[in-house]
Amino acid sequence: MKISRVELRRIALPLVTPFRTSFGTSLARDAVLVRVVTPEAEGWGECVAMPEPSYSSEYASGAAEVIGRFLLPLLSGEVDAHTAEQRMARVRGHRMAKAALGMAVLDAQLRAAGMSFGSYLGATRDRVPAGVSVGIMTSIAELLDTVDGYLAQGYQRIKLKIEPGWDIQPVARVRERFGDIPLQVDANAAYELADARHLAQLDAFGLLLVEQPLPEEDLRGHAALAQRMTTPICLDESIVSARAAADAIALGATSVVNVKPGRVGGYLEARRVHDVCQAHGVPVWAGGMLETGIGRAANIALAALPGFTLPGDTSASDRYYERDVTQPFELDEGHVTVPAGPGLGVTPDMDFLDEITTAREWLEV
Ligand code: OSB
Ligand code: MG
Helix, strand or coil: CCEEEEEEEEEEEEEEEEEEEEEEEEEEEEEEEEEEEEEEEEEEEECCCCCCCCCCCCHHHHHHHHHHEEEEEEEEEEECHHHHHHHHCCCCHHHHHHHHHHHHHHHHHHHHHHHHHHHHCCCCEEEEEEEEEEEECHHHHHHHHHHHHHHHHHCCCEEEECCCCCEEEEEEHHHHCCCCEEEEECCHHHHHHHHHHHHHHHHHHCCCEEEEECCCHHHHHHHHHHHHHHCCCCCCCCCCCHHHHHHHHHHCCEEEEEEEEHHHHCHHHHHHHHHHHHHHHEEEEEECCCCCCCHHHHHHHHHCCCECCCCCCCHHHHCCCCCCCCCCCCCCCCCCCCCCCCCCCCCHHHHHHHHHHHEEEEEEE
């Protein structure tokens, strides 16, 4: 396959409700989309980098610059998803940028071959249970109403975002009100190891896991924290590769892993993270970054691999957006369906995409 040209598009898709985490508030998904054109097929990628470097060091306009200036020139001539990954390895870091371009290359390759993301990656199910990530709210009453609404829709697991000042109390109140539902929390690195005694109060609530309590680089801190609380620790930000996953497991820093292809440099590496965890008996689940239908289609395909034994942040389109850029993903008995068509198995709505596009450029390879 030869890439003839690539479109980089910046979009802004309003969220149905603001999403607040310990690192900031999003009102819209402001993301970079990558469209790879080849003679056989077109492929789409979605970059998960946020507009600011607050979840990770990458950010949307930086990722667009890296894609156009450093990654794309490496993809001249004959290329497929594997050779693209190998060639892009010459650029250090910038995993979200690599993942977006790699996803578009893989989509084009699979659309040309008539194979779905799910079958290519090794999916063993045709639908996956959906969890939902619930942002930090201004009151407990608002939180309880929100969780109530999601449970009524059929979501199979609730994840509460926490930060200092919004942690033990909201968890206690959700437990008290909704009983024995599958419940977990995500701190997005908002604590320090010195908060261990405070965090250990979460042990009283039978949570599935606590996600990324400490900073990205602090693997030893997470290992020490794991000794001081009974709630399983699950790393998100720290797991930037299959090697990082192996290290974190060996250190005792994580006993569950959140897999995000953008964070680890692409779908091929995400599958390796899955494989490493599976070999160690460590359960994994599919993280999310408020993806549009494009990124969501691929995430849901990955979530259908056998090691994904916990519900992911693979919610339905309407949890995020009034209108999605593809056909919407819908909740069916608490599950979302793995797309079966070629490539991502979804079709971007070009008219709607144009409406929400804030910048675009065509690049020659
Ligand atoms: O830490 O999992 C996270 C969204 C943006 C950035 C980081 C995270 C999240 C979420 C939302 O928790 C997950 C979703 O897409 O529903
Ligand atoms: Mg997280």
